[in-house]
Amino acid sequence: MQAQAASFQPTGKRHFSHVRRLANGSIYMDRRCVYYRKPLLESGTLGTKGNVQVVIPHLTESYSSSQDPPEKSIPICTLKNFPNAIEHTLQWARDEFEGLFRQCAENSVQYLKDPRFMEKTLKLPGNQPLEVLEGVKQMLVDERPTSFADCVAWARLRFQDQYNNQIRQLLYNFPEDQTLHMDYIVAAANLRAAMFGLPKCTDREEIARVLKLVKVPPFEPRQGVRIAVTDAEAQQSMGGPTDQERLTILQKELPTPTCLKDVKLAPLEFEKDDDTNFHMDFIVAASNLRATNYKIAPADRLRSKLIAGKIIPAIATTTSLVAGLVCLELYKLVQGHNKLELYKNGFVNLALPFFGFSEPIAAKKNEYNNHEFTLWDRFEVQGEMTLREFIDYFKNEHGIEITMLSQGVCMLYSFFMPAAKVEERLKLLMSEVVKKVSQRPIDPHVRALVFELCCNDKDGEDVEVPYVRYLLPK
CATH class of the missing domain: 1.10.10.2660 (Ubiquitin-activating enzyme E1, SCCH domain)
Incomplete structure (x- = not known):
């Protein structure tokens, strides 16, 4: 989840242009809520079926932590030659x-x-x-x-x-x-x-x-x-x-x-x-x-639009029921409840009829150097500092040795890089390293950068750690 959050840059109006590039808007909103540590009440309907999922910062797993099975795809040979x-x-x-x-x-x-x-x-x-x-x-x-x-x-x-x-x-x-x-x-x-x-x-x-x-x-x-x-x-x-x-x-x-x-x-x-x-x-x-x-029997414009646009007609009764279930969970959020058992994920199918409720799944806990963390946690680092200072900071403050450092798809530092390249980058400020490697300027609206770390702990073992939110000077 942390790696997914790292691929987006924080705020500004232009930031939302990324939305149309994503195949699933719910996953995008989930990533944003995790990054900004905001609750998410996710709901959906499919004909007579409906569901509600509650996502609470530092309490539950995120929407993206569990995924539905992939949709059955059409074989390539069928599409190309034998529809x-x-x-x-x-x-x-x-x-x-x-x-x-x-x-x-x-x-x-x-x-x-x-x-x-x-x-x-x-x-x-x-x-x-x-x-x-x-x-x-x-x-x-x-x-x-x-x-x-x-x-x-x-x-x-x-x-x-x-x-x-x-x-x-x-x-x-x-x-x-x-x-x-x-x-x-x-x-x-x-x-x-x-x-x-x-x-x-x-x-x-x-x-x-x-x-x-x-x-x-x-x-x-x-x-x-x-x-x-x-x-x-x-x-x-x-x-x-x-x-x-x-x-x-x-x-x-x-x-x-x-x-x-x-x-x-x-x-x-x-x-x-x-x-x-x-x-x-x-x-x-x-x-x-x-x-x-x-x-093959042709389809008229309306049916073609429904299939090609993957539009599923909504049923008002299902929509209203799911909206009501969302409101019930919203009241709990407003009241400030922080016990997992008080929240409920809901699943309904009006055709049966079926109504099911379950406790949200707790956020998975990971550990490094006896420190526990979940997907809601991260390292907050106030810039600016050089790459050398950045590496030394994590070694001295958190007892972890950075072996690889990336920002989005750009590899900023790794233990297998040529020594001359490493020495050159160690002297640069973190923002300058990002600009040099990505070959593009940092947009004016960006207030923080997200870095991903590969690290060794005090015993020299590979260890998973939270991502880094690196705050740029104002």
Whole structure:
């Protein structure tokens, strides 16, 4: 839990921009409550089911201390080659959206802005360097649009590849001429235009006119294509050897970021609730086209939105009951009770009906040098001090020897670092070490830094300790 808390920087309005990057908002709020030592009344509903969990500082475990079993995922081979339900095609369409309009664009923006992008990319495992660089080259060179007509042409060729050529590759015939085809072209072209800052167009007659000018290459079956029929085969194909020759050619063919300084490019974040941004238009068209390929019953826009957005309709009675249970625990908090047995986690299922209550689980206790601590504890250190002073402080005050020190994903100090690098960093202030290693300034709103420690105790044994909250001078 402490390591999770360390990946976020304290307060300021911009701080909350991290929320949308997290897959689970409840886990994010839990991390914040642990960091600031605030109580959390977590509740949720799923149809007729509901639950309430009470999280009290220094008393109970946190929300993230116990986790639900992971959701059953759809096998890769089913998604890519053998879908048999509308849920499969909708998940495929979501993945397609992320790949076409977000991931490649983000990689391309990093290539333009980060001088070390190439170096970092080449260190990726398996075929990932090749896939990333091919995507960047397509985005910035081969398929970069300069007009909306280029976006229409790109959408038409993408349509041909995904819903015609690839299906023929699976020896399947695709039915011709449907309104759904034009829905895909309109949505994909407008999303492509939005990425590159080009004017949009919703006039279907104009788009149809542009389509007549697009030259679609004839289908030619590729030789030696292997279609994965199991997850193991799909994973094996992704982790195969890299084509070094192709990788070298791509590095040479990619223009330098300086040559592409005029390029306007922005990744698109999927937003299901805006009916004017073409996001759901693309998802519905892409999913239903793929469903048609495999003779799966298509889904209308509402059902597609429910599945793709993972929306579960709420029942007012369940919601009101859970809200009432939360209020009961809130009264106890306001009254200042600090006995674990007075609080109750609640679980209900109105369909049975079932009502269950249990005591919250106490926070797990750990120990170092005969000092007990829980996930709610931490070392509070007032800066500034040099790295050498920081290490000496923990050795003298807490009897622990730091062997590794990190901040977020940055390794600031370790026993196996070259001696010259260690000696250089020992003289620097902690904030300067962070800026030097992360290669970015500390934001003005940040009032404290979070450090993670790997340590040995007085007997030289590895020991787990709380994280460090390092307060910066005002």
